[in-house]
Amino acid sequence: MRVLMLSWEYPPVVVGGLSRHVQALARYLARQGNEVVVLCRHTAGTDAQTHPTTDAVADGVRIIRVAEDPAHLLFERDLVAWTLAMGHAMVRAGNSLIANWRPDVVHAHDWLVAHPAIALAEAAHVPLVSTLHATEAGRHSGWLSHPLNQQVHSVEWWLANRADEVITCSAAMRAEVAQLFELSEDDIHVIHNGIEHTDWEVPQDEVAAMRARHGRGTAPLLLFFGRLEYEKGVQDLLTALPRIRRSHPGTRLVVAGEGRHLNELVDQARRAKLLRSVDFVGHLPDHTLSAVVAAADAVVLPSRYEPFGIVALETAAAQTPLVSSTAGGLGEVVRHGRTGLAFAPGDVAGLASAVREVLDDPEAAAGRARLAKSRLRDDFDWTGIAVATEAVYRRTWLRPHPPLGRPKIATGNAFGP
Template sequence: MKPLSKNAPILMFSTEYPPQIWGGLGTHAAQLTQELSAAETHGMLVTLPAPSHEPEYEKQHSFTIYRPQLQNEEYDNSYEWMVNINLTWIKAIQSLQPSFCLVHAHDWLTAGAAIYAKRMYRIPLIATIHSLETGRKKVLKTPAEKMIHEMEKKLIKEADELIVCSNFMREEILFEEADSKKISVIHNGAVPFQKNSLGNPFISPYIFSMGRFVPEKGFEDLITAFSKIKSEHPALKLIIAGEGPGKEKYEKLAESLEVHQDVIFPGFIKGDELNRYIQYAAVACIPSRYEPFGLAALEFMAAGKPIVVSDAGGLPEMIVHNESGMIYKSSRIDDLKRSIQELLNHPEKAAVLGMKALNESKKYSWSSAANKTINLYKKSLQHM
């Protein structure tokens, strides 16, 4: 594939980039820029400063990672946080000498700076919509939630091209009056699973899940279902990796259900340690109530794990029930319980589903996602 011009790099904004990763967005940004670089696409990714004191400018292959220092780190809610970040980014790009051929925004958090850059450089704006506030919160109650929703709608309207990661998200943004002609569905990719030699982290069998500790991930449902499974599998543990505001609530729930000694929260883990937890899990589970794509589910599939997922969002687009995994009705705790028990009680079936999940995961690659993204870049530049 012919690369974009080196003399006209792309400008990308993302609030997450290694080592600052809180969820799927950070993994997406890292993998996409790596594959864009492999395709000789040059660009600058503007992101947050890192606590580990990475340099302000860092070269990652053909991308420059720019981490301007925040002007003000005090805020009362996520909307104020976003405004502060975008003002910082706008000031930062005003001092940049090179021109850019297009700007690529990742979610509402980057909308202000991206729209400014579009007008400042008079270039096309591509926006990847990873999720929506109406999906995360269902009902918008606070002024901040309503302002976030308005910013999402503004980004959808201003973008010349829109990228979503699933057909589910395509329908979501169509409901927000997105122009169907501007929407491209580009699925996330699967990174080949790397086994390690660290050994099983637990003697007992365990269910493994991971994600941000927020209501839409459905971990309360998983803990409750686990408490109902324990009588049949007394040695079983539940491991939920991640961080977020819901941790205390989950701990209290586990204690009230008298399973707190068997529910373990190892925190945010990555790399070899994460692969170790995935590798030895008896069952993997994604109990989401809202899931635009399900990158964590794809990671489990790439490891060949028997997996139980809800029917929320984009998850059923990756998995065929009873063939490459088990799908249950979101928020139906008894359905979740039965699905997990089916795999625990029938290890031969679990192994077959795990192998089929592995084969299915091979349909998703970051190189394919990057190639489709480059084609979209070229399409938008042709219309200039």
């Protein structure tokens, strides 16, 4: 099949897990004999002079990376306007593409590419498939209180209702999307994210070097890695850390990642007099991150909202013990007592207790980590995920789409009765 994918991030532009997901899916679809084109962007803050539009092939995937327009728009300040400008650049590049290459299906990844994906699917007269990786309401615990929240939600609703087929990464996300966007769960496909677990194997000398850099002798070393946003729950981990250190003196924490919540987390650690026990190391290159994961006694994922939880798969690939909340897709990925230990989102006491259990019985924790790794090849293999995605492409058809009005915005909590 000829597949046109649109994503607002694609390596080396990495914001979160979406980038890795789209790259792996595109590569494995191409390995199966499909002709895949990914329409994406250069890093924010560039323009057509510093980073002109490029068209190249890597790993069997044709990647068209569009340049930003000259307008002074910043992602952090002008999100909707910046997104529309990016979409306009993608439409122009996409129109040039489909003049000589007509896809069989257009696949949109998240709301930021809704406008160009819908426009190009209609221009090519082909079906539109949408994967919704998260929702604005979910990220804000159901509240759509500000104009920006409402704008993003309404674009998500439009994309979900305009698509010919909808995919989510977990059953929890399927239920969330169905409720928020007035769809039937029976019409939504669940296809889990995947992992290439060999990428997380690191020589022991490099693991030891990371342990020496961030640890203190034999004292326990904990790790969080991911985006530093409120919904990731790192604030709960910092709150639990003094309790953990009372029973396991000297325990240290590495926080790897970037995001809007960084300054608040650093301030919280300072107020709790934890700055000497917490290393905020920012975004780490893949190989360095793999070594830190392997060096940790446990990875802790305290998410309050998590559509899937690919970090849990990456932790399993490194065969490191895992402690995670049961938020969203994490409740499907992590089997409590078998592949990791789990606690309710926001339960600081439960988090501290689970971490202490891992540190008190490292042999049992290692056994759970081994079982978690053994599941990867059967349950989260990218070949199977690509096969399932291609099956969705082949079953989709160009449905009639009457004009859509604006969705109603919940005045209270969107997840309420």
